[in-house]
Amino acid sequence: MGVADEAGVARRLWTKFKKDTALAQYNSFVVALAAGTLNMTSFQQYMAQDAYFLKAFAQAYTMAEDCADDDDDKASIRELRKAAEEELNLHNSLAEDWDVEFAKECSPNMATVKYTEFLLATAAGKVEGGKGPSRSVTPFEKTKIAAYTVGAMTPCMRLYAFLGQEIVKALEPDCSNHPYKQWIETYSSAKFEASALQTEELLDKLAISLTGEELEVLRRLYYHALKLEIEFFSAQPFSQRTLVPMLKLGDSASRRYTIVSDFDLSCTVLDSSAVLAEIAILTTLKTEQNGAENLSDHKSSSELRKTWDALSSQYSEECEECLRKTLPPEEVGSFDYEGLHQSLEHLSQFEMEANSKVVESGVLEGINIDDIKKAGERLAFQDGCANFFEQILTKMDSLNVDVHIISVCWSGDIIRAAFSSSGLDGLQVHSNELTFVESVSTGGIDRRVESPVDKLKIFNNIWSSSKDQDTEHISIYIGDGLGDLLCLLQADIGIVIGTSSTLRRVGKRFGVSFVPLFSGLLKQERAYVEGSSCWTKQSGILYTVSSWSEIHAFILGSSN
Template identity: 40%
Template sequence: MLMYTGKHPRNVYGRIHIAEDCWQKFCKESAFALYTPFIVSLASGNLKVESFRKFVAQDVCLLKIFANAFELAETNAQDDYAKHQINELRKTAINLHDSFVQEWGSYFVKDTTLNPATSKCQDFLLATASGKIDGVTAPIERTKLPAYTLGAIASFMKLYAYIGKELKGLTDHNCYKKWIENYSSDRFQDLSFQTEYLLNRLSDSFTAEELDIIETLYSQGFKHEIDFFLAQPLIQKAVVPLSGEHNLEERQLMIFSEFNFSFASVDSYVFFAEMAIAKESDKVRKEYTYTYPYEPTLKTICWREAHKNYINAYVKCIEDILATEKAENLNHKGLRKALEKVSYIEKEANLSVIKFGGLKGLKLKDIILAGERSILHDVCFEFFQTVKKKESLNADVHVLSYCWCGDLIRSTLSAGGLNGIKVHANELEFEESVCTGQILRKVESPIDKVEAFAKILESCGKGNDKKELLTVYIGDSFKDLLCLLEADIGIMVYPSPNLIDLAEHFGIRLIPLFHGVVDKQKKSVEGAETWKGGLSGILYTAISWVEIHAFLIGS
C-alpha cells in the first residue's frame, strides 16, 4: 500500500504532523465555540451561578468520558511506549476530573444526568475508541484504533485549551476563576500538546485514506464540542449571536461590505487591467506573424504608467497623512479631510484610464463570464449565503465598491447564489455590449462611498411604518473608515498593520471583536439597546469571516 504524500505533506524530517494540519484547517471554526452565549457570559463574569453549576456537572462528566476513551485506546495500543503515554494522558484527565469534583462536591456530580449534547460526545468518543466509525464500512485494524481515538479526543483538548487561553484575564469572578485557570494552565496545555504529539507519532505511517479518517474524526469532535457549549442553559440575556437580539417587528438589520478582497481574491482594478492588456495582445498576435518576443503595446505601457502614478501618489498621500499630529480621541473632521485627498487621487486615476481608453473594447459577455469564474473567498460567500437563507434574520445586504463595473460584481455574486444582494458601484458605458471606454462614475472615492451609505440609510430610515435600523459595516481598507465609523457596528476584517496605524492616527479605538462582545455582555441590561450608536470612535477587528459569522449568526 502506498504511503500518503497528498494534502498532509511530510516535513523536512519526513514526518506527517496530522494534528497540526487538522488544527490549521479547523482552527477558525473555534470562533463558533468562543461566541456561544454561554462562553461569552462566562467571559463577562455575569453568568448566573446556577447556570455555571449545571455546566460544571456536564463538564466533569465529559472529562470522565475522555478518561474512558483514553483507557480503551491504551487497551488497543500495541507497543509499551504508546501504552505508557496514553496511560499518562488518562491520569491527567482523571486528576482534572477529581479536582473539579473536590471543588464542587461529589454529591453534585453524582446526581448529574447527561444532557443530549454530552451524551452525543460520549457516544462519539466511545464508538470511535471501539472501532465503530461513521462512514467506514471496511474492517478497522485494532492497531489503528489508538490513533483514531486520539484524533477524536485531540480536537476536544485543543478547543478547550484555546478557549482557556482566550478567557484568561477577562474575568476575576471567583466562581469561574478555577475553571478558567484549569483550562488555561500549563498542565492542560501540555495535556493537549502531548495528545497531539502521540497522535502524530501513531499516525506517521498511515495511508491517505487513514489520515482522512483522522481528519474527519477531528472535524466531528470540533462540532460535538461546539454543540456541547451551545447546549448549556442560560437564565439571562446574551448579546450573541446578534441575530438573537433582532426583532423583525421593530428593527431592520442592514449589512454592508466591500467587494475587492472580501468576495474576490483579486482587486478588480488588476482584473480589468489584465483583461484589457490581454485583449490588446491578442489583437497584435492576429495582425502580425513574427515569432520574436512582442514589444509591449501602447495600451500596456499606458496601464503600467497609470498604475505607477496611482501607487506613487497614494503612498505619498499616506506618508503625508501619518506625518501630521496624532489624535488622542476621534478626529472625524481630520479623517474626512485626509480621505478627501485620497478621493482626489482616486478620481484622477479613473480619469486617466478613461483618457487613454484603457477599458475601451471590452465586451460585456466577457466581463460577466470572468465574474462567474472569479477566484472567490469561500468563507465570505458561505457567510452571506447563510445570511440570505436565514429567513428569521431578514437582513438587507449591500455591497459598496469602487469597482468600475457593477456587472462584474453582480455576475460574481450570482454565480455564488447571491442574487438578492444590492450592488452600489460604478458602471461601464456600453454600445451594443462593447465598452466605449467611459466609466459612469458613481462610487469612485471614500467620500462617494460614505455619501452613498448615508443615502441608503436615509431611504430605509424611520418614517411611518419603517423600522429602526441596525447597521453593520464590514471593511478592510483605509478608504472604508468613514463608513465603518458611521455604522452601528463597524468591523475591520484582516486589518493590516498599515490600516491599524492609520485608524489609530485619527484617534480610533480598535478592539478585538470578541473583547468588544464580552464588554457589551458585561454592560447588558434586560431590554436595553446593546449595539446602537455610530461615531463612537470604536471599531472592532476580526481575524476571519468565520468570526463575523459566529458573532452575527452563530453556529
C-alpha cells in the same frame, strides 16, 4: 498557540478546521461565561454535563492504552488519562469554593450522549469506513484503533485550550474578580496547553503508519469530534439576555438590521481592477494573434500592460504622498472624526484624479461585457464569505435585514456576476459602471463611487431610507481598506477584515482604536446585561476579525 509539529497530522487538521471554532468562541454560552455574566445555574448544569465528557475521556484513554503497542505511547496515554481525572477533580474543587453541589442526578443531554457514544464506539473499533474489526486483532490493527481514538479526542483538547487562551487575551489584565476565574485559568494554563500538545504529538506518532485511506478516516473522525464538541456548547441550557448572535430569529418585530460590505479584498481574494485590466490586455492579445488589421488606432497588448503597470505604480506612490501631506505628524490623543473626515476629503480628490488617468489611458477600452461577467463568475471569494451572505439572504424576511455592497470597483457587472455565480442575487450593489457601445466598453467609467466620502454618502442614504422610528435600527459595515474607514466609523458596528497597514496607520493617527471583535464583544456583553447601551456610531472603536467565520459566528451564530 502551539499545536504539535508543523508538518504533523494534528497541526494540519487543526489548521484545516480551525475556522469552525468561531462557532464555539462566539456561542452565547461561551460569551456569557467569558464575560462573567453567565448565571450560576447554567454553569452548574454545564459542569454536570462536562463530567460525563471527562468520564468518557478517561474510559477511552484506558481503551486506547490497551490498543497501543509501544511502551512510550502507553505511558503518554496514562498521563493523559490522569489529566482527565484531574479535570474531574476540578468540578469538586469548584463546588467547594462556591458552596454548591453540582447536579449529581443530572442526566446527560443529547449532545453529551452523541459525543460520548461516538468516542467510546471509536475506541471499541467501531469506525465507519475504517474497516476495523473487533478488538481481538493483530497489534498493527489495534494500533490503528488507538490512532483513531486519539484522533477523536485531540480536537476537543485543542478547542478547550484555544478557548481558554482566547478568553484570557480578551479579558482585562486583572480578572481576579471574575466569577469563573478558576475555569478560565485551568484551560488557559501552560499545564493544559502541555496536555493538548502531548495529545497532538501522540496522534502524530500513531498516525505515521496509517495509509492514505486510513488518514482520510482519521480526518473524518477528527472533524466529526470537533463538530460534536461545538454542538455540546450550543446545547447548554441558556435563557438569559445576550448579544450573540446579533441576528436572532423572531427578533424582527423590534429590531431592523442593515449590513453593508465592501467588495474588493473584503469579499474577494483578488482586486477587481487588476482583473479588468487583465481582461483588456488579453482581449487585445487575442485580437493580435488572430491577425486583425484594425489595431492601428489602439495600443498593443504589450503597451497596455506597460500602461497598466505604470498606472498601478503611480497610484501607490501618489497615494502615499497624498497621505503624507494630509496626515498629522503623530497620533492624536483622542478620537478626531472631523480631522479624519477632512483628511479623507483630500484623498477623495486624489482618487477622482486617479480614475481620470485610467479613463484617459484607454486601458479599459474594448472589453466585451460577456468576458467581464465570465471573469466575475470565476472571482474567488474569501473563505466563508459566500456562505455568510447565502445564510443572510435565505432568511432576510424573518431576520428583518437588508444587505448592500458598496464598492469603488469600476464595474458593477463584475460584482453582480461574482455573487450571482454563487446564487446570491438579492444583494443591492452600489458601484461604478463601465460605459459600453453595444456590448464593448468604451474605456469610460460612469463614476458613482470613487472615494471614502462617496461611500459614506451612499451608506448614509441607505441608513436614512431604511430607518423606522418605531424600530431599533442597527447598522454593520464590513471593510478592509482605507476607503472603508468613514463607513466603518459611521456604522453602529464597524468590522475590519484583513490586515491593511494603511487603514490602521491612518486610523490611529486620528485616535481610532482597533479592538479584536471577541474582546470588544465581552465588554459590550457586560454592558448589555447591566442594561447599558452598547454599539454606538462614531465611537472611534473598530472591531477586527481574522476571517468571515468570525463574522458569521458573531452575526448569525450556528442556530440560524
